Amino acid sequence: MSTSSAISVQGLTKDFRVGLRGIKLRAVDNLSLEIPRGQVFGLLGPNGCGKSTTLKIVLGLIPATSGSISILGSPSATSEARQRTGFLPEAPYFHKFLTGRELVQYCARLSGVPAEKVNEAVEASLELAAMTEAASRPIGTYSKGMLQRIGLAQAIVHDPELVILDEPTAGVDPVGSAAIGRMINAMRAKGKTIVLCSHLLGQVEQVCDRVAIMDRGRLVLEGRVDEVLAQRDRHVITVADLTPQARQAAEAALAAHGATVTSITHPRRSLEDLFRELVTGSRDA
Amino acid sequence: MHRVSPWVVASLLLLGAGAYSETSWKGVRQAVPEISRKDLEPTLGQGVLLGILGGLRTVVADATWLRSYVFWERRDRAGCEALMKTACALDPRSRFFWENTGYAVGYDFAHWEIRRRGGYAKVAPDIQEGIFRRYAQLGLAIFEDGVEHTGGNSGILISAGQLAEIKLKDNLLAAAYYRRATQAKTVPWFAYFMCARTMWEAGQKKEAYEWYRTQWLGKLKKDEDGAPDDLERLRFMEDELKVPVQLRIPRQTWEK
Amino acid sequence: MNARLTRTSWIARITFLEAIRQRFFAFLLVLSAVMVVSSVSLRFMDFGHSELKFVADFAFGGMFLFGSVLALVMTAQLFFAEIENRTALTLLAKPLSRTEFLLGKFLGTWAVLGVFVFSIAFLQGVILWSRTQELIVLAAETGRVAPDFSVSGLASFAVLQWLRLGVVAAMVLMVSAVARTFLFTVIVGAMAIVAGQLQWLAQEALLKPSDASVVTKSLLWISSRVIPNLQQFNIGDTLVLDPTAISGAAVWSVVLSGLFYLVAFLALASLAFRRREI
Numbered sequence: 001m002s003t004s005s006a007i008s009v010q011g012l013t014k015d016f017r018v019g020l021r022g023i024k025l026r027a028v029d030n031l032s033l034e035i036p037r038g039q040v041f042g043l044l045g046p047n048g049c050g051k052s053t054t055l056k057i058v059l060g061l062i063p064a065t066s067g068s069i070s071i072l073g074s075p076s077a078t079s080e081a082r083q084r085t086g087f088l089p090e091a092p093y094f095h096k097f098l099t100g101r102e103l104v105q106y107c108a109r110l111s112g113v114p115a116e117k118v119n120e121a122v123e124a125s126l127e128l129a130a131m132t133e134a135a136s137r138p139i140g141t142y143s144k145g146m147l148q149r150i151g152l153a154q155a156i157v158h159d160p161e162l163v164i165l166d167e168p169t170a171g172v173d174p175v176g177s178a179a180i181g182r183m184i185n186a187m188r189a190k191g192k193t194i195v196l197c198s199h200l201l202g203q204v205e206q207v208c209d210r211v212a213i214m215d216r217g218r219l220v221l222e223g224r225v226d227e228v229l230a231q232r233d234r235h236v237i238t239v240a241d242l243t244p245q246a247r248q249a250a251e252a253a254l255a256a257h258g259a260t261v262t263s264i265t266h267p268r269r270s271l272e273d274l275f276r277e278l279v280t281g282s283r284d285a
Numbered sequence: 286m287h288r289v290s291p292w293v294v295a296s297l298l299l300l301g302a303g304a305y306s307e308t309s310w311k312g313v314r315q316a317v318p319e320i321s322r323k324d325l326e327p328t329l330g331q332g333v334l335l336g337i338l339g340g341l342r343t344v345v346a347d348a349t350w351l352r353s354y355v356f357w358e359r360r361d362r363a364g365c366e367a368l369m370k371t372a373c374a375l376d377p378r379s380r381f382f383w384e385n386t387g388y389a390v391g392y393d394f395a396h397w398e399i400r401r402r403g404g405y406a407k408v409a410p411d412i413q414e415g416i417f418r419r420y421a422q423l424g425l426a427i428f429e430d431g432v433e434h435t436g437g438n439s440g441i442l443i444s445a446g447q448l449a450e451i452k453l454k455d456n457l458l459a460a461a462y463y464r465r466a467t468q469a470k471t472v473p474w475f476a477y478f479m480c481a482r483t484m485w486e487a488g489q490k491k492e493a494y495e496w497y498r499t500q501w502l503g504k505l506k507k508d509e510d511g512a513p514d515d516l517e518r519l520r521f522m523e524d525e526l527k528v529p530v531q532l533r534i535p536r537q538t539w540e541k
Numbered sequence: 542m543n544a545r546l547t548r549t550s551w552i553a554r555i556t557f558l559e560a561i562r563q564r565f566f567a568f569l570l571v572l573s574a575v576m577v578v579s580s581v582s583l584r585f586m587d588f589g590h591s592e593l594k595f596v597a598d599f600a601f602g603g604m605f606l607f608g609s610v611l612a613l614v615m616t617a618q619l620f621f622a623e624i625e626n627r628t629a630l631t632l633l634a635k636p637l638s639r640t641e642f643l644l645g646k647f648l649g650t651w652a653v654l655g656v657f658v659f660s661i662a663f664l665q666g667v668i669l670w671s672r673t674q675e676l677i678v679l680a681a682e683t684g685r686v687a688p689d690f691s692v693s694g695l696a697s698f699a700v701l702q703w704l705r706l707g708v709v710a711a712m713v714l715m716v717s718a719v720a721r722t723f724l725f726t727v728i729v730g731a732m733a734i735v736a737g738q739l740q741w742l743a744q745e746a747l748l749k750p751s752d753a754s755v756v757t758k759s760l761l762w763i764s765s766r767v768i769p770n771l772q773q774f775n776i777g778d779t780l781v782l783d784p785t786a787i788s789g790a791a792v793w794s795v796v797l798s799g800l801f802y803l804v805a806f807l808a809l810a811s812l813a814f815r816r817r818e819i
Contacts, residue, residue, distance in 0.1 A: 087634035302801035303766030312791030340601025
């Protein structure tokens with residue numbers, strides 16, 4: 001197990017038995033992945049690709065069929081690993097009668113924050129999630145964005161080293177979405193590792209350091225955002241100065257049209273384009 | 286060391302709990318008269334009803350009794366008997382249910398049977414007598430059950446005595462019931478006289494007087510309710526039996 | 542160990558707060574209370590039972606019937622709400638074991654059932670005491686013996702009912718741990734309660750000598766071991782109105798029996814829940 005990785009997945013496979021005849025459905029197929037510490041890691045894929053299943057196995061909510069996972073050097077699904085992990089599920093639901101503060105206190109106690117430090121930890125996480133003002137209101141009165149932010153607060157109240165966010169901006173307006181993006185950056189600045197699952201590729205492109213793309217249970221791509229998005233077989237020519245011969249020819253050609261070549265660089269496509277090229281389509285379609 | 290599967294441990298725990306519950310059940314079942322009836326076995330439906338009702342037995346017993354009246358009105362012997370016995374099973378400590386079930390079986394059912402066979406004019410007197418006797422025996426069996434479950438209630442014993450007297454015309458049997466009534470925890474003042482009277486009418490005059498006298502001197506003399514009336518009857522017996530003056534009950538200061 | 546207790550107690554606390562707020566709980570509590578209070582005005586229906594027995598029976602019935610419904614439905618609902626709303630996902634991703642989660646759910650539910658039972662028992666005690674005072678005055682006028690009831694017997698009965706509902710809740714939790722839907726849990730749980738109420742018939746059959754076949758005897762033996770005898774808890778009449786008819790040792794043995802069943806069902810529920818995919 002790699003101790004420099006926040007999450008180390010080796011040969012992970014998960015089969016589900018479906019129906020009366022117990023037909024096997026392979027949700028994750030021999031996945032191996034290293035998520036380094038101190039970075040924001042985007043885990044992408046169409047619906048049904050196995051990323052939520054992978055996260056659940058990482059968190060010990062479902063057992064793997066084969067393979068191993070470690071979190072911050074410890075085997076996953078142990079109390080020690082979960083103590084150092086925070087999790088915000090997709091479309092979080094919390095007890096409506098609790099206030100935001102009570103919820104975070106509850107989660108703090110479950111996560112092992114000592115009684116004498118609970119108040120301080122709660123206030124710190126509420127402040128980071130920009131929920132201090134609304135913390136005294138019942139959760140039943142919260143908007144979607146506030147729910148996501150209080151969810152974030154409960155995920156980080158025990159100051160975990162690893163934070164897993166599953167669709168943190170789903171259904172949230174652009175303003176709220178931007179706020180969550182800022183919170184993610186703030187957590188990274190504190191040295192935390194964030195694993196982000198999202199369909200909002202534009203946000204992932206902005207926030208993440210590394211991305212992995214899954215399709216039909218397999219890893220199809222993994223690497224730094226800048227590296228995976230660059231197209232090395234293509235060049236962008238900014239017409240300024242070229243090599244003498246080509247430049248001359250280009251210049252002559254362009255000059256004839258009154259243009260000036262300013263630079264020649266490699267072209268960059270968008271993450272969304274890359275995503276569409278690699279995956280074969282959503283299972284929901 | 287071979288590790289025992291936690292499933293095995295948990296299953297053994299459950300089996301152990303089940304085994305222990307036999308012991309705990311034996312300890313409490315005797316205290317629940319509804320459950321500890323010997324005759325419950327053949328009436329499995331009653332057992333099921335008892336099991337399901339839990340704490341509502343008294344209320345359901347009352348409702349069942351009320352329902353039995355509908356069958357009584359229709360002269361439906363089977364339905365009436367079933368519901369009345371169910372009420373007894375649901376609340377076996379209630380004198381009311383036993384007593385009235387005994388009355389219905391011992392007195393009313395015989396008449397319904399005769400009417401069903403064509404009426405008093407059609408059914409021969411000896412057959413009528415047989416029917417009365419048969420239902421009276423059934424009624425007495427119910428009274429006996431009631432006595433057992435009510436801890437020897439004197440009212441039920443008196444009712445049994447009356448049934449034996451009226452329908453079986455068995456004064457000795459009636460006297461036995463009245464005597465048992467006088468030994469109950471609470472005894473109506475007239476029970477002693479009824480016992481003595483039926484013994485007398487059965488021909489056991491001397492025994493009736495001796496017994497009645499013993500009871501009067503021991504218990505009844507101080508009783509304001511019946512003491513003067515009982516003494517009057519004892520005087521009658523003394524006169525009839527020509528008991529010598531010196532052997533009679535001494536004259537009481539309040540005696541006229 | 543302290544940390545485990547803390548986590549379990551927090552789950553129990555939140556479960557209790559969630560349950561006590563439910564309208565279903567308030568509805569059944571009010572219904573039972575009305576049933577107990579109405580017993581006094583329904584005395585005309587009393588066919589010669591001891592009047593205190595008639596009044597007490599309403600409370601016994603309320604505790605039994607509504608308590609069973611509450612234990613069945615509320616336990617299943619509180620469990621499946623966590624699964625369906627996916628709050629279980631959030632909670633189980635924390636350093637909280639499944640056993641602690643399940644135990645916390647059980648303790649929170651059992652606490653609410655305790656509120657129900659002891660509230661009804663208290664009301665029953667007030668009604669019985671009030672009626673007893675009236676009957677004492679009447680008895681003095683007519684020269685009869687005044688009826689009485691045992692307060693300690695009533696308290697003992699309330700504890701037994703609470704324990705019985707705990708056994709029911711533990712059984713339902715065991716079913717919930719393997720069931721996929723709330724409806725299935727309620728149906729199977731209801732059947733289990735009825736089986737528990739009738740289990741005494743199997744025990745009676747085993748206690749008496751008979752010429753039943755080996756297969757029948759084996760089935761009776763298995764059912765008497767696996768299904769709890771819930772009938773042994775229904776000794777309210779005796780405890781409240783005739784406490785001398787039952788010994789303290791017998792009552793304690795029922796308590797022990799209930800605790801054994803509770804632990805066994807919770808252990809099985811925990812093992813089943815560990816294998817469940819959330």
